[in-house]
Amino acid sequence: MDPTYSRDAEAYREKVQAFLAEKLPSNWGGIGQLEGSDLVDFVNEWRVTLFNGGYLAPGWPVAYGGGGLSALEQVIVAEEFAKAGVPTGGSNDVFSIQMLGNTLLQWGTEEQKAHYLPRILSGDDIWCQGYSEPNAGSDLSNLGLKATLDGDQWVLNGQKIWTSAGHLADHIFTLARTDPDAPRHKGISFLLVDMRQPGVEVRPIKMISGESEFNEVFYTDATTPKDHVVGGVNNGWAVAMTLLGYERGEAAATLPIRFQAEMDRLLILAKQRGVADDPRIRQGLADCYAKVQIMRYSGMRVLTKFLGGHHPGPDAAISKLYWSEFHKEMTELAVDIIGAEAMVPTGRKPSSAFQTDDAGAPNSTWSWVGTFLNARAGTIYAGSSQVQRNIIGEMVLGLPKEPRA
16 A cells, blocks of 8 residues: 555656756766765755755745645655655754754744854864763653853853764754752753854763764863754744654654665565575564555555645654664674674774665675674664653553652
8 A cells, every 4th residue: 555646746756856866967876876985976966956946944935945745845855855765865864854953943933043044054064963971861851961050151161972963963953951959840941052163162971882973071160152042042942842753753754664674685685685585584584574564554644644734743643752762673684694793893884873874785794793793772862762651651541650759
């Protein structure tokens, strides 16, 4: 069963397909075929192509430099880009455009929108997210970064951790405690901070995969102007939940495309390794196939609600919990298929520490082992699986809240 689109929607799909056919090489097989400087150059050039074509921020209003596309048109763009194996933006655009940009459109002042949105699109400002702390990860309301108002500026002192791509960014949207006497969820503000100042230090964290996608960020008397608060002082929790909804929910309809492509690669891997007829491996492959289909149909449900005007909310936790736990299982099966060679992987490494390897990536042992290692982080970032289960139980199903100590 496939979703049925209107004739006008299918006509728009043909327009997107024509754009991709015009802009991509005739022998294009997916961004996973590139690595090193070739990959970096392509992503930078492709971002410019998307900007010029109106596809870099397709859902933003035209007045702010976006494409002004309808919800259905945005879904079609995302589907076709995923099928073609091309990115929807640059290295930090998930944070800059999808998270912060959409949040500013909902919560920002006109002055903030006019200043930041064009700079995000041009690439003049590259953003990262400053949420988690050593003592405030899944329990984000326990954060301790302090922001004290001193005249016309906020002074920040404290630390963030697990800051994705922080080493590539020059700005950070961060949560800070602006009223230490208020209840935990109430005294928090959402601040926009320029990282190019002596009071901000970024320290990369080396992961088990050998990469350094995550960072620690230290604030020592760092400053940001008084009016760089989004959504009002002490209202940061509401703003943060809006942003997390974009992080968790928007991909629910398109992630199945990526996981189906990875499933196809896994089947090829099993055949290449001569284990496709092994009963245990066959059972694992069948289980993965079934779960991809479940993810696909769940994505259709999310898509239907999205097209009906439903914005991401607590129900976005369902998708995040499902795909992250599934991906852990799927990559474990891949390592089982590879066998002892997984201990000394070779070949191209994944270019990202998030979700699947890129479309077109070779079936190298490093591709699968790197994705296997990264998949563990998927059950933690954007809210751990335990937190997602609490959200689903309490805020979606209406079950009694978990007892607090």
